Amino acid sequence: MMLVLSVVLGIVPLLGVAWIVLHGSIGTVDGLFMSLILLPLSGILFLNAYLDLRGRSKAKTAVGPLPSAAIATQGMQTPTQLPHHKVKIKKAGQRACNEKNEKGKFCGGHLKRWFYSVDLIEQDCGDAEKAWGLDAEVYRCEHCKTLYLPHPGESVVNVAGQGQISVFGLTLPPK
Ligand SMILES: [Zn+2]
Numbered sequence: 001m002m003l004v005l006s007v008v009l010g011i012v013p014l015l016g017v018a019w020i021v022l023h024g025s026i027g028t029v030d031g032l033f034m035s036l037i038l039l040p041l042s043g044i045l046f047l048n049a050y051l052d053l054r055g056r057s058k059a060k061t062a063v064g065p066l067p068s069a070a071i072a073t074q075g076m077q078t079p080t081q082l083p084h085h086k087v088k089i090k091k092a093g094q095r096a097c098n099e100k101n102e103k104g105k106f107c108g109g110h111l112k113r114w115f116y117s118v119d120l121i122e123q124d125c126g127d128a129e130k131a132w133g134l135d136a137e138v139y140r141c142e143h144c145k146t147l148y149l150p151h152p153g154e155s156v157v158n159v160a161g162q163g164q165i166s167v168f169g170l171t172l173p174p175k
Pocket residue numbers: 097098099107108109141142143144145146
């Protein structure tokens with residue numbers, strides 16, 4: 001609807017310009033200035049129609065990958081479990097454990113980066129290393145030991161977020 005309206009309203013100023021030209025008044029100051037006003041007007045409306053069209057074609061292509069996104073979110077809720085660990089996926093910005101204990105209360109333990117390849121207990125178990133390789137980004141609840149994989153699209157190295165290195169109040173650019 002907006003598209004048709006934009007095109008129709010864009011044609012009207014053009015007709016106005018054509019009328020001025022046909023009447024030979026383009027040479028006069030009045031005709032010249034009227035054309036100068038009408039042309040951008042029509043230009044804006046056509047641009048609007050063009051953007052509207054482009055938005056629609058984009059919306060159509062965006063529909064395509066939706067099913068795969070649905071699969072991805074399904075996979076998010078239940079990541080591959082390890083034999084000896086409960087594995088969850090961190091929500092965006094999540095820093096505390098949201099695992100419920102047997103009383104139904106949230107654990108609330110801090111999620112800390114877990115370097116399982118240097119964890120002595122984990123070296124005996126070894127299933128994290130088997131599943132993710134030597135140094136994948138994994139977080140562990142310091143309280144209930146539930147493992148958290150990073151939120152997809154959130155590649156932050158630190159639990160507290162990517163901070164800047166500061167020495168004696170001087171902020172150093174990362175090397
Ligand atoms: Zn916990």
